[in-house]
Structure formats: C-alpha cells, structure tokens
Amino acid sequence: MGTDVVFVMLERDGLVGYGEATLPPYLGITAQQVVGALNRPGINEALSLNFPDEWFSALLQIIPDVMPALAALDMARWHIQSLMNDQPVSVAVGGPSDSPRVPHTYTLGVSDIDEMKMKMEYAASEGFTLYKLKLDGLHDEQTLQNFRSLSDAPFAVDANQAWKSIDQALALIDFLESNECVLIEQPFLKSDRELSFKLRESTVIPVIADEACQQFDDVFEVLDAFDGINVKLQKCGGITPAFQQLNEIRKQGKRALIGCMSESSVGCNAAEELTFLCDWADLDGPYLNANNEELCRQIGYSL
Numbered sequence: 001m002g003t004d005v006v007f008v009m010l011e012r013d014g015l016v017g018y019g020e021a022t023l024p025p026y027l028g029i030t031a032q033q034v035v036g037a038l039n040r041p042g043i044n045e046a047l048s049l050n051f052p053d054e055w056f057s058a059l060l061q062i063i064p065d066v067m068p069a070l071a072a073l074d075m076a077r078w079h080i081q082s083l084m085n086d087q088p089v090s091v092a093v094g095g096p097s098d099s100p101r102v103p104h105t106y107t108l109g110v111s112d113i114d115e116m117k118m119k120m121e122y123a124a125s126e127g128f129t130l131y132k133l134k135l136d137g138l139h140d141e142q143t144l145q146n147f148r149s150l151s152d153a154p155f156a157v158d159a160n161q162a163w164k165s166i167d168q169a170l171a172l173i174d175f176l177e178s179n180e181c182v183l184i185e186q187p188f189l190k191s192d193r194e195l196s197f198k199l200r201e202s203t204v205i206p207v208i209a210d211e212a213c214q215q216f217d218d219v220f221e222v223l224d225a226f227d228g229i230n231v232k233l234q235k236c237g238g239i240t241p242a243f244q245q246l247n248e249i250r251k252q253g254k255r256a257l258i259g260c261m262s263e264s265s266v267g268c269n270a271a272e273e274l275t276f277l278c279d280w281a282d283l284d285g286p287y288l289n290a291n292n293e294e295l296c297r298q299i300g301y302s303l
Contacts, residue, residue, distance in 0.1 A: 003022060003262055004031045005020060005023065005263075005264065006034045006035060006038070006068075007019070007021075007072070007266065007301075008021070008072040009076070009300075010073070010077060010079070010080055012047075012048075012084075013084070015080050015084060017075075017076040017077060017080035017082075018075075018076055018301050019075040019076030019077075019079070019238075019267075020071075020072050020075065020264060020266040020267035021068035021234070022068060022261045022263045022267055024262060027068070027234075029066060029068060033066055034066060034068055037063045037065075037066040038069055038072070040062050040063065043059065043062055043063075043073065047059070047073065052239075055074075055240075056074055056237070067235055067237045068234050070237040070238055071233045071234050071237050072238075073238070074233075074238025074239055075270040078238075078240070078273075079270070089270070090273040090276055093273075095273075095274075102276075102278050102279060102281050103280050104280070104284070105128070105131060105132040105281070105284065106120075106131050106284050106287065107132045107134065107284055108120065108147070109134045110135070110136050110139060110143060113146040116146055116147065116150065120151060122287075129153055129154075130155065130182070130280075131147070131153060131156070132155065132158055132185075132282060133155055133157050134157075134160065135158065135163075136162050137162030137164065138162075140172060141175075144157075144176075152180075153180075154182050155179075155180065155181060156282075157181060157184055157185065159184070160185075160211075161186055162187075163188055166195055166199060169184075169188075169199050169202075170202060173202065176203070176205055177203060177204060177205060181205050182205070182280070183205060183207075183208050183255075183280065184203070184205050184208065185208045185230060185257070186208070186209060186212065187207065190210075190211040191212075193224070194225075197225040200225065207227050208226060208227065208229065208230055209225075209230065210230040212225075212226070213226075213229045213230075213245075215236060216236070226254075228249065228254045228255025228257065228279070229254065229255075229256060229257070230257040230258070230259045230282070231245050231256060231257070231274075231278075232258070232261060232271075233260075234263070235261075238270075239270055239271075239274065242271070242274055243274055246274055246277040250277060256277060256278040257278060257280045257282060258274055258275055258281050258282070258283065259271075259281075259283070260282060260285045262285040262288055263285040264289060264292050264295050264296060265285075265292055265303055266299075266301055267285065268284075
C-alpha cells in the first residue's frame with residue numbers, strides 16, 4: 001500500500017526549486033490529473049512573476065481545481081525565491097530567524113498494542129515526545145488504554161470524522177482531560193458545526209478543524225465551532241495560501257496546527273517554514289514513508 005506523488009522541479013537562473021503533490025486515495029485526485037494541471041498554458045509566465053501574491057494569484061487562475069498541483073508549484077517557486085534571496089522562507093515572510101521549535105507529533109494509526117509499541121519505539125528513537133493517536137470511533141477506549149499503558153507522554157487524538165454523537169465524544173473526555181491530551185482533531189463530520197461547537201463548549205481541550213477547513217474563506221466559517229485549524233499545504237494550495245490562513249487564524253486569536261498528507265521531506269520541509277505561526281506541527285511524513293530518502297535522492301533534493 002502506498003501513496004502516489006508527483007514532484008515538481010523548477011529551474012530559474014541556474015537555481016532549482018522543488019515542490020510536491022501528494023495524493024492519498026481519499027482525495028480522489030490522480031497523478032494524471034496533477035500532470036495535466038501542471039501542463040496547462042500560462043504556468044511558466046505565472047512562475048516568472050516576482051512576488052508571492054502575484055504568482056499565486058496567476059497560478060490560481062490557471063489551476064483553481066487541483067490543489068496539490070497548485071501546492072507543488074507554489075512551494076517550488078518559494079524554494080527558488082529562498083535561494084535567490086539566500087534566506088529561509090520563514091524569514092522572507094516575516095518570521096524570526098531563531099524561533100523555538102514547536103511540538104511535533106508522530107502519528108500512530110489504529111493498531112494493536114504490539115504494533116503500537118513498535119511504532120512508538122521507532123518514534124522515540126527519532127526524538128519524538130508527542131504522539132497523535134488516530135481513532136476510528138469503534139476501538140477508541142482500547143487505543144487510548146493501550147497507549148497509556150506504554151507511555152505517559154502527552155498526545156493528541158484525531159477522530160477523522162468518526163464520532164457520530166456528542167455522547168460518544170463525552171464518554172472519552174474525562175480520560176482525555178486527565179491524561180494530557182493536547183488537542184482533539186476533526187471529531188465529527190466536516191459539515192457538522194453544531195456537534196463540534198457542543199464539544200468545544202464541553203472540554204478545555206482545543207478542538208481543531210481539519211477536513212472542515214480547506215480554503216481561506218472556510219476559516220471564517222469554521223472558527224465559531226472550533227478552537228483552531230489544521231492547515232495543510234496540499235489542501236489549500238501551497239505556502240502562500242497557508243501563510244494567509246495562519247495569519248488570519250492568529251488574528252482571530254485561535255490555535256494553529258500545520259499538518260501534512262504523508263508528504264516526503266520536500267513537502268514537509270516546505271510546511272516547516274511556517275511553524276513559527278503554529279502551536280503544533282504534524283509533519284511526520286518523512287518518518288512514515290519507507291522510501292523517503294530514496295525518493296529525495298532520485299530527484300536530487302538535498303536532505
């Protein structure tokens with residue numbers, strides 16, 4: 001089982017920038033669709049523009065419908081910009097040159113205790129001290145008990161829209177609040193604002209939107225029901241719109257998580273540039289992909 005990916009290499013004035021379109025099956029976007037979008041007329045002209053708002057606006061006019069393709073182009077163009085200016089993207093957008101590292105999660109999929117233990121041992125060997133537990137709405141109590149029997153580390157939970165009622169959520173709240181759960185991600189269907197709002201009112205744990213927020217305009221719609229948003233380059237279209245979303249989230253006094261869709265180091269390093277605006281980062285894709293180093297080596301991307 002794997003995830004399709006399309007890499008973009010952009011060359012300008014002898015400099016090479018890299019971008020990535022990652023396509024987990026649930027997105028319903030194929031590599032062929034991405035390649036088709038990347039070959040639409042006008043892209044080279046858009047990429048030749050010098051300012052982020054200009055090139056992104058031009059690219060969005062050409063590719064309004066395939067966000068991973070747009071994200072790959074935008075991050076490749078930002079990579080070039082960073083090389084041209086000899087400064088990190090984070091500094092170019094106004095961030096500090098020495099911001100402290102925010103907590104990074106390592107994702108544990110639904111698994112039995114033996115598999116969970118093996119994954120946690122690997123994560124610990126890579127320096128992770130914060131975990132994100134995927135919940136399926138069926139085995140949640142057992143998953144939480146298994147985790148806590150193996151570690152006293154803080155953790156986040158991601159229900160991926162699996163919870164069906166407020167009672168189902170509240171049945172877990174006492175355990176979550178007393179066991180250092182730092183956030184609850186997308187507990188209910190992305191369209192169900194009412195249940196998310198009720199849960200937010202019932203716990204001190206931040207309730208974070210993921211699937212419920214895709215584009216910039218969604219930020220204003222979801223923040224009444226959530227304490228914050230998980231921003232992902234692949235779903236919003238790249239560094240430029242992610243930066244805009246994160247700025248607005250901060251302006252609204254809300255919490256921010258920057259996540260990934262199991263990207264390689266290309267996509268996760270691009271997202272890492274915006275962590276200075278975030279409370280947490282979920283950028284563990286390179287650690288979850290068995291062939292991350294091989295892929296990066298094949299395309300000439302330096303780790």
